[in-house]
Amino acid sequence: MTPSTETLTAERILEATEEVLRRHGPAKATVVDVARALGVSHGSVYRHFRTKAALREAVTKRWLDRTSASLTDVAAEARDPEARLRDWLAALFTAKRRKAGDDPELFATYLVLTGENVEAVGAHITDLTGQLTRIIRDGADTGAFTATDPATTARAVFHATARFHDPGYAQDWDQPDIEAQFEAVVDLVVRGLRA
Amino acid sequence: MTPSTETLTAERILEATEEVLRRHGPAKATVVDVARALGVSHGSVYRHFRTKAALREAVTKRWLDRTSASLTDVAAEARDPEARLRDWLAALFTAKRRKAGDDPELFATYLVLTGENVEAVGAHITDLTGQLTRIIRDGADTGAFTATDPATTARAVFHATARFHDPGYAQDWDQPDIEAQFEAVVDLVVRGLRA
DNA sequence: CAGCTGACAGATTTCAATATCTGTCAGCTG
DNA sequence: CAGCTGACAGATATTGAAATCTGTCAGCTG
The missing domain is CATH 1.10.10.60 (Homeodomain-like)
Structure with a gap:
């Protein structure tokens, strides 16, 4: 204008x-x-931007990168891996839930954009599982976790907690017991990781 | 005609x-x-049928009930709970994956129907988590599993394995390493359940 | 007379004409 | 002359009129 x-x-x-x-x-x-x-x-x-699709993809990448950036600090800290894993998963859930709750329309918009840009989403997931891998490898090194293949285990943890970060489940994130559901899954996963 | x-x-x-x-x-x-x-x-x-919606709901229920029925046998067997849990989860994944793979168009149709009938889906999920609760309670009774609240734990197991039964993930079910992903998550979950 | 038909009102969908948008590029402008 | 404009062709979206569908019900039929 x-x-x-x-x-x-x-x-x-x-x-x-x-x-x-x-x-x-x-x-x-x-x-x-x-x-x-x-x-x-x-x-x-x-x-x-060569095409409208390229423009939208760039917007999508920016948005996803902003999400990742807020988590890298937690992943990189030098602390008890179990607490760090719990904090990282909680931070991811909180970040996504806030985005969905604060401005549902904008969130719906980004849901469409991520659907259009599967490749960018793939890169984002690779980034996130990379952060998880680091935490789990640290845990394996200190003896807190058992993990023969940290990268595979990280992906399993990511998949097992999908309900609490996959935007497709956003509709469930205002259920009154969602926190309890989150705790139950994280407890199960953490127990599964312990040596 | x-x-x-x-x-x-x-x-x-x-x-x-x-x-x-x-x-x-x-x-x-x-x-x-x-x-x-x-x-x-x-x-x-x-x-x-009073309305078109009621007719579609009845079709949806029939379809969901057919899925549940094929699993009740596994849940009710008198065997090692851990093996039973693994078999039950594998049977659920296999059943869903076959439905999605055999006739993708029909599966897409039922995906729309389940989206229209959230209530029927809720009942179906209650049914499935009920079956899981039985297996986990048996495991807690025999001392194979630790679970103070089998129903909550069952729901956590259901959520943690959502990637392998939620139709929203059907697009991922033909990835070459999907079986390995499934094994990794089930191993993680089963380890988390063990006493 | 229990079960079915088919005409009907209002809601929804389809379709084709019209308008807008995407992507290109020759030429303008500072 | 680097960067921008605006006209253009083909693709996509919007619109409103016509067609079809949903749900009801008075009356037909076996």
């Missing part, structure tokens, strides 16, 4: 795209809308 | 409805189609 003297960068386009997605939703957000929000012609947007 | 001299029963209507759903898919299957398939007027169908 507002023309600007600032140079048009990929970054500014991504911010405008997020805003347009927030306003119009994934079905109605168009490249023309993004250009209008930036006060440029839509041809200029295509100078920075 | 073919008129019949047989009396019109709920059973016959349900069979015809399954056939119509198979043929036309969930979006295009109409009550008029079902009536046509039975050679009656659609008014007659409404004599047995």
Whole structure:
């Protein structure tokens, strides 16, 4: 809407795209809308992103990366691996649940985007299971956990806790006993890891 | 299509409805189609089912009950609870995976139906976790498992293995290493249950 | 007269015409 | 002349009128 003297960068386009997605939703957000929000012609947007799909993918990646970043600290700490694993899983659940609860419409939008960008989601999951692998390997090293193949075990832990981070289950995250369900699964998984 | 001299029963209507759903898919299957398939007027169908939604719900329940029935035997056997649990989970996974793989279109149809009938799905899940509770309680009684609250533990096991029975994950069930993923999660869960 | 039919009102879906969008590119502009 | 514009072709989405469907019920039929 507002023309600007600032140079048009990929970054500014991504911010405008997020805003347009927030306003119009994934079905109605168009490249023309993004250009209008930036006060440029839509041809200029295509100078920075080859296709609309590429633009949406970039937005999706940014969003997923922001989620991962908030967890890396927990994964990297030098503490008791069991407590670290519990904290990491709780942090992941809390982060996802907050995103889903705070702005359900925006969350639904990102649910559509992740559905469109399976590859980006795959990279995100690889990142997350990598963080888990680190915690589990540390646990195996200190003797707290049994794990012949930390990477495989990490993926099993990730799959076993899917109910509490997979956006497809977001509808269940406001059940009154969801915390108890989370505790029960984490307890089961942690017991399964112990040496 | 073919008129019949047989009396019109709920059973016959349900069979015809399954056939119509198979043929036309969930979006295009109409009550008029079902009536046509039975050679009656659609008014007659409404004599047995108050609404189209009720008819679809009945079809959904039948389908879910057929799945449950194939597992009750495994749950009720008098054998080593750990082996029984592994067999039960494997049987559930195999049954779902076969349904998804054999006729993907029909499976997609039932995915829509289960989405429409959350209540029926809830009853189905209650049934399945009930079967799991029995196995786990047996394990706790024989001393093979630790479980202060078998029902809660059963639900945790069900949630932890969701990737291998929740139809939402059907798209992942033809990954080459899906069996290894299943083994890893089941091993983790079984270790978590052991006393 | 129990069970079925078929006409009907209102809701939903389909379809085709119209409008908008995506992606390209020749040419304009600072 | 690097970066942007705006017109354009083909693809996609929107719209509103017509067709079909859902659910009801008075009356037919065996």
